[in-house]
Amino acid sequence: MAFLEPGARSTPRTDNVPAEYPAPVLPGAVGLGVGTLGLIGTAFSFAWAGMLPGAVLRALSLSSLAGDGLGPGQTAVLVLSLLLALFGLAGLTRGRAGRAWVLTLCGKYRGTVRHTGLVWVSPLVMRRKADVRLRHWRSEPMPAVDVQGLAVEVSILVVWRIKDTARALLGVEDHERYLRESVEAAVARVFPHLPTDTGRDAPGAYVNGPSLRDAETVGEELTRLVADDGRPAGLEVFSVQAVSLDYAPEVAAAVHRHRAFVWDVQHRDALIGSVLDSVEDTVNRLTSRGLVELDEYERKSLVRDLTVAFCSARVADNAPVEA
Numbered sequence: 001m002a003f004l005e006p007g008a009r010s011t012p013r014t015d016n017v018p019a020e021y022p023a024p025v026l027p028g029a030v031g032l033g034v035g036t037l038g039l040i041g042t043a044f045s046f047a048w049a050g051m052l053p054g055a056v057l058r059a060l061s062l063s064s065l066a067g068d069g070l071g072p073g074q075t076a077v078l079v080l081s082l083l084l085a086l087f088g089l090a091g092l093t094r095g096r097a098g099r100a101w102v103l104t105l106c107g108k109y110r111g112t113v114r115h116t117g118l119v120w121v122s123p124l125v126m127r128r129k130a131d132v133r134l135r136h137w138r139s140e141p142m143p144a145v146d147v148q149g150l151a152v153e154v155s156i157l158v159v160w161r162i163k164d165t166a167r168a169l170l171g172v173e174d175h176e177r178y179l180r181e182s183v184e185a186a187v188a189r190v191f192p193h194l195p196t197d198t199g200r201d202a203p204g205a206y207v208n209g210p211s212l213r214d215a216e217t218v219g220e221e222l223t224r225l226v227a228d229d230g231r232p233a234g235l236e237v238f239s240v241q242a243v244s245l246d247y248a249p250e251v252a253a254a255v256h257r258h259r260a261f262v263w264d265v266q267h268r269d270a271l272i273g274s275v276l277d278s279v280e281d282t283v284n285r286l287t288s289r290g291l292v293e294l295d296e297y298e299r300k301s302l303v304r305d306l307t308v309a310f311c312s313a314r315v316a317d318n319a320p321v322e323a
Contacts, residue, residue, distance in 0.1 A: 028092055100129075145179045
């Protein structure tokens with residue numbers, strides 16, 4: 001049940017950040033093979049230049065290739081081999097379930113890696129980790145005001161995850177802080193529309209209908225508002241629920257006194273009603289059976305005496321027993 005107009009405000013936008021798309025990656029075996037090939041080429045270049053010990057050259061049967069130093073050919077092969085080794089091995093990374101890499105090059109988004117296992121990613125791009133697992137966040141008690149202007153403190157539990165890694169990491173400065181502030185804004189919007197308590201527990205005037213303690217009503221509205229704010233930032237919000245709700249300390253004492261007063265009034269009403277029923281039943285039974293004949297004065301006197309007696313008995317029965 002939504003009690004706030006969905007179109008009452010505009011949702012934020014991140015038009016300058018594209019939606020997430022897969023980044024170009026290669027299997028890890030390709031990068032490992034290229035790196036190994038580069039290492040072999042580097043060793044061959046050193047052997048060709050005669051820069052390896054003689055025992056190593058004889059063991060590799062490369063003695064006939066040994067030269068007198070690095071010439072143009074050896075230098076070119078060595079440089080190319082080193083580049084292959086660095087490019088192949090530096091791009092190796094391990095993908096894990098629940099984790100993703102957001103790739104950027106010169107400040108421009110280049111895709112997201114969600115693969116698991118060993119993969120090869122270009123070492124020229126910058127990588128940023130993103131946790132895409134399901135998470136929950138519980139707030140500290142935050143202040144709010146209900147429809148009666150009474151100060152309350154509420155703790156909120158949010159179940160969420162990152163759905164669009166590009167917008168979550170590049171569209172906002174800090175997506176976790178953005179989520180927390182969206183929750184605070186939703187609480188500030190929802191709570192002033194409902195009372196904290198209804199019925200006889202409501203302080204002040206009698207209030208009926210939904211209250212802030214109706215978890216389904218309040219949680220549905222909070223979830224809708226926070227989900228609308230989180231969607232442009234790449235966040236998927238599943239549930240926003242108030243897990244604890246109390247009056248602020250400066251209000252709690254007055255509310256407690258009000259509830260004690262209401263309870264006392266209810267108790268007195270119940271006690272008087274029970275006593276009057278007992279008195280009426282006793283007088284009617286006595287007169288209907290002809291046990292006594294009473295005029296108006298005697299009847300009033302009997303009613304008064306029975307009322308006092310029954311009240312005393314009820315009070316004595318309800319009195320606390322001292323240890």
